[in-house]
Amino acid sequence: MKEFNYTKGKPEDQDIYVPVDDIESSGFLNKVNNGALTNVCKDTESPGCKECLCQYNRLEEARFWSRIMEEHALFILLGLPCDQPKLREKAKFFIDLFSALRKRLDEACKLEGDLLRDLIEAVKAIIEFKAELLRLIIQCRKAPGSNYPLLLDHIRREAERFLSLLLKPVPQDSLELLLEQEAFWLRIMKEHHLLDPSERELIEQAETFRKTFSRLLETARDLLSMNEVRPKNFNTVIRFTRDVVRNTTQLRDFKAAAFELAALCELLSIVSTPLLLDHIRREADKFLSELEALLPEVIKCHSTLQ
Numbered sequence: 001m002k003e004f005n006y007t008k009g010k011p012e013d014q015d016i017y018v019p020v021d022d023i024e025s026s027g028f029l030n031k032v033n034n035g036a037l038t039n040v041c042k043d044t045e046s047p048g049c050k051e052c053l054c055q056y057n058r059l060e061e062a063r064f065w066s067r068i069m070e071e072h073a074l075f076i077l078l079g080l081p082c083d084q085p086k087l088r089e090k091a092k093f094f095i096d097l098f099s100a101l102r103k104r105l106d107e108a109c110k111l112e113g114d115l116l117r118d119l120i121e122a123v124k125a126i127i128e129f130k131a132e133l134l135r136l137i138i139q140c141r142k143a144p145g146s147n148y149p150l151l152l153d154h155i156r157r158e159a160e161r162f163l164s165l166l167l168k169p170v171p172q173d174s175l176e177l178l179l180e181q182e183a184f185w186l187r188i189m190k191e192h193h194l195l196d197p198s199e200r201e202l203i204e205q206a207e208t209f210r211k212t213f214s215r216l217l218e219t220a221r222d223l224l225s226m227n228e229v230r231p232k233n234f235n236t237v238i239r240f241t242r243d244v245v246r247n248t249t250q251l252r253d254f255k256a257a258a259f260e261l262a263a264l265c266e267l268l269s270i271v272s273t274p275l276l277l278d279h280i281r282r283e284a285d286k287f288l289s290e291l292e293a294l295l296p297e298v299i300k301c302h303s304t305l306q
């Protein structure tokens with residue numbers, strides 16, 4: 001388990017560490033409740049809370065999302081019919097492009113200069129590629145293969161999020177940021193599902209998750225809207241977020257189990273590779289890690305629950 005620490009003796013020129021993977025979510029609430037997570041905010045009245053620096057490690061974010069982008073291109077390629085060579089070539093181009101960028105990111109110690117510029121250009125280009133494919137399918141000008149429209153829209157939204165993180169790396173107020181993250185990720189979480197119709201037991205479970213996450217998403221959007229009046233404290237968001245953590249942890253475990261089944265060839269689905277199930281499990285862990293980073297900050301700065 002990686003420990004979360006905002007301040008632990010990092011040189012000035014390095015990004016602050018935020019874990020993006022390998023989170024063991026079961027101990028999540030204990031860590032939050034025991035105050036084990038270091039925080040920059042001391043109390044709701046302190047000037048620190050006004051600028052609540054929910055700082056991201058931009059390099060770690062870029063590494064996480066670049067891998068996601070490379071895998072999206074692979075999933076698109078595997079889903080494209082073989083009579084579409086131009087689109088297949090384009091998908092291969094993006095696999096190579098993000099693979100090369102990932103190597104550069106692995107060697108870099110800071111996200112800036114040419115690397116940042118090249119990454120922004122690459123993400124803009126893959127967003128356009130996903131949008132182009134979606135347009136072609138919506139207008140019935142290309143067969144979708146196994147890239148169904150909502151899946152393309154889903155991965156386009158994930159790329160848009162990556163781009164916005166690259167263009168606007170320092171987030172705003174912690175409460176608003178938490179609610180925005182929840183609205184983004186809850187929508188993503190409710191859309192992950194590619195099982196064969198014969199997998200009735202698993203589909204039943206997936207459907208229960210989808211309903212739960214639809215409800216949670218609706219609530220997150222309501223709370224985000226209410227937060228526009230800028231309440232100083234919003235304890236309900238804390239309760240809601242704990243509920244989100246509990247459900248996302250369960251969903252994460254479900255995805256991890258599905259990956260194990262697919263890897264053993266014990267699962268029927270249109271998933272082209274078990275990697276896709278690992279991919280969506282990583283996205284659930286990423287959501288949990290973002291909640292882990294933000295919730296203690298919101299508890300300290302935007303609640304009466306000290």
Ligand SMILES: [Fe+2]
Pocket residue numbers: 068072155158279283
């Ligand atoms: Fe994804």
Ligand SMILES: [Fe+2]
Pocket residue numbers: 154158188192280283
């Ligand atoms: Fe996703």
